[in-house]
Amino acid sequence: MASKIQVQKVATLTGHRDCVYTLEGGANPATIYSAGSDGMVAAWDLHHPENGELVAKVTTSVYALRFIPERNLLLIGQNLEGLQVIDLKSKAIHKSVALPKVPIFDIAYVPETAQVYVALGNGGIAVIGAEDFELHSMVRKSDQSVRCLAYNTTTNELAAGYSDNLVRIFDASTLELKHELPAHTNSVFTVVYSPDGTQLLTAGRDAHLRVWQVQEKYKERGYVIAHMYTVNHITFSPEGRYFATCSMDKSIKVWDAHTFKLLKVIDKVRNASHGTSVNKLFWSAHQNQLVSCSDDRTISVWDINFS
Template identity: 45%
Template sequence: MQVNKLHTLTGHNDCIYALCEGSDPRYFYTGAGDGMVVEWDLDQPKDGKLIAKLDHSVYALEVDKERNLLFIGHNFEGIHVIDLNENKEIWSLKITDQAIFDIKVFGNEVYAGTGDGVLVILDIAERSIKKHIKLSSKSVRVMSIAPKKRHLAIGLSDHTIKVLDLANDFRPITNLTGHSNSVFGLAYSPDESFLASGSRDAHLKIWNTTNYTLDEDIVAHMYAINYLYFTENGKYLATCSMDKSIKVWDFEERKLKKVLDKARSAGHGTSINKVIWSSYTGQLIAVSDDRSISIWQIEPILI
């Protein structure tokens, strides 16, 4: 597997925490501790465009691909909604005085996970709060949706993963225990057969979603796994960590294929907070506490 570092992008003035792909996957968005939200163009990656400048850190970004809206989690304030066609804010909502660690869009609803363990459900058309669900006294850290199953998996700082039924008014399906620290990374495989979870305990766990049993437990990193992300075809999984490395796994074989770090791959010198595979180029994009964005081409990965 060949790794080629293509770009190091700079411009943020603080740790970068949020990363998501646009509805046009040529573009991606980053959010940071400096309150800036920036749009990047993979065809001209050096020229970032400022989309929003907020008063507090941004930990969560989500693009509503159907409506081309960007939802920004503004810590201690709530959410801001940017119309990406017009590049302007069209509404905002004070939903919490806590940090917002993750946002997901499903159908006509937005799900926001907060630092006080609440899942806030918003109606996009009405621009209003529909429901609060108190899940824990600890933070909601990460969410993943299986759209065909209509399952919402939620990783929490109480070390658990709670799975809710979106087809049945958020009824609890299961409560997965096994991690010994906060769950920061969570993703359903594209075929929804498996749920991958990564934790501050440095373990990567694979759950079979037929009955949510543990299929595999891998000591994947030296320190916390901050995030994980599947290629579109489900063959590869990337994990990123506080140990300053990204690992690429052959998911079908459950084998480590490549380690990207500073020494070997011109990687980051500090904690890597998010990673995605671009569905536009197949490239791997990562953001870090070092305030920079890295883009690699990895061969022969076809996503």
């Protein structure tokens, strides 16, 4: 089965001067934003991937970006310096939101609740209004970092993965704690809901990919040992039939979202992939291209062909 997938690297995006930590989509399926250790936030056009454009430069490293399509704004999680809201048309700072001076690991934007949720290194989730960008509240269920967030449209739930090894499920409107999922044996770095909202996938430092049944009060469906080392990120393909994982073991893996069978491994030996940790993925609707970023300072664009 694995041979049915053809993978080809179509571009390598260079220009970042240090580790690239995060990727985010834009208004157009061919637009990608990237950021990392060097504080540079760049925009890339997958039609002409060789030309990166500087959107913003901040004074600290950036782990998290989030695009707000309705207003063409980009949220930049500036470690230790709060949230910067950038107007992409003018490239001007629309607003700066002061937050505790800790790392910002993830940002979720939820139009349904008109709120932005920010995952903080002090164990807090900051709740910010998506209209006024004022800090509304702070929810702290642990003194260890919140590493990742995911929103389920179907159930109006917010999932958060923590460095205390737990995944916590909140009501997104009230941030009342609904469930705690205690299966991981180390920090949880990535949480994602399936596009139909029925399953939650979680992974992190223990290299286990776990699957939870949302409708059955998050009963665990099972797990696989997905990588040799830390799983940094999971993302679904645009139509939801596949998902991809990336890891500190330098590889990217493509999986069947229904059977959870491994379909393809993308790595340095077979595909001239990244030479160091792969930190984040973005699966674009533009020609079904998968974009990856790494500690090796590069961003790779992959054509994935399911024949």
